[in-house]
Amino acid sequence: MTRNVYIGADLSPVFHAINADQLIAGVDTVFRSVQATDFPARAEALAGEIAGADPHLVSLQEVALWRSRTPADLDHTPNATDVEFDFLEILLDRLAARGKHYEAVATAIGGDYEAPRRTAVGGLQDIRLTDRDVLLARTDLPEEEFSVAHAQADRYEAHVQITSGPLSGTVVPRGWVAADVTVHGHTIRVVGTHLEPVDPAVQMAQGRELLDGPLDTTLPRVLAADLNSAADGVGALPGRTDTRTHHDILAAGFTDAWTAAHDAEPGFTCCRPADLRDGMTNLGQRIDYVLFSGALTVLATNRVGEAPGALTPSGLWPSDHAGVWSVLQVH
Template structure:
């Protein structure tokens, strides 16, 4: 992707701001009626900073100051520490599939200048996979999609300017330690949505050439569990523009969700269930549209209905708030077709889930669920 320098990058970063109670049930690892259930988890990893402060920058100097603050937050919300808690969650519930949002790659270039930054500072996906492997849990990406472009801008250091580059990805992980006769994955697909948010603002100056944009996407795969097949789709819908988000939901229904297979949709939909906790401008109809298309929500439909509202968003940007700040339910496991929802649990939502230094694992809680394929 062609890099856009300074002020144009500001516009892009500003709209990437991130939009989740309990541990997985012991029954999640047991067979239901002698039949192995499909276990799935959705987890927004949190890119590590609130990027909205860059919105106030109107000059190159202001942009440098904003990116410097963002990078300081990314370092302070250290993903290498948070990944240990996230890996513990996944290891405990041992899902067959994990949908990841904001599985970002942070890179740098010193000194700042022409060309793209290539030095890896944090690869969230690699760090998490390594932590899982250290726990004897073996996962690999089925497919991934880079959402938006690679965005790069300079920050200030004592030695001068350093470029910081953000690459955002959505990923579907699958277990690799099961025999094919028990669990297999095929027909992996990934794509960006046609509908997106243009981000150039005239007050900040627009670059020549094609307009910058924030793109979102989806990843899907067809899985077979003990002879029973289903399609699993993960996504991260647009939070900043309700009309765009609803168009993306419609594209999902016409695209990867348009199948006769039993279907599971998991991810951060950024659409508050029932409008509870929705902020001004937040899309709420995407969730309702999916339910109208025949999907059910594991949080309300499972056999062992959980207690509480199931809020999944959002902790403070610095992740060190003592009391949970979750007030919205925007992360879901939805299903349609010949599927029974057995359990649903939140992960990373209790104070006890925080890291030894006091970080929440993410600004979202995750949702883990067991589903019986009929």
């Protein structure tokens, strides 16, 4: 399964701030959104999706760790340590409560940012966001049936950098996670990633690094990822998801599990409003994928979190994306 769990807010008020006052206001807007989009409630729904599909592996994106420091030290160095929301810990706890046994076998640290917001009493509080890609694996299966080895995680050399405003010079890195998994004696390289959404040139460079890096193996390969590259360009956002990354990975020998199983059905996976509150919003592009190559055959593929039945009791979507799961047979 691949699942972008959503960090809980649109970060543009922070990244587009042009002065210190706008930055402080932007951080407050973002963190209020994180609180309002209620990851503990969403994690219950996400855990239900995972439990229902029962995958051996789950590739997660935007697994945020939100921390704070009060009072703020007025230094953008990410050093806040008071945990507000640890999305990974919360999700694993929800899975364990359902009797599901998973652990993080690889974690890539992407962006790590810190900036102040104004509190209700007028002081300043630093808010820190650490963005992570995580590969979860089941721990309840016999080793002869399923095992994980050679877990890896790294960042791409290609990245975006903020060039103006109070955060000028801040790097926005992205990374990948990978592991070699053995299922009934057959070993497969499984890779997860979340490619750059706002700069097509950087995204396509990351795609090339992916092919030349963790996907460069003679093993059968599975890529479970949010590529931010719209399938066949359908519904693509100009200057963002209208890239060749998905096409280039297919040209490198990969098969799209969704297309193989569903032919012409669009299978859209993105995107919901930032507040996750509009229960009528239709998804309009497919950017989340399970892709594979080598001695593998797709038996089934479907989405989770795409229908109104996925809403939490308070009316939140589990994420701004739908997820995708695939059953692959190795031979």
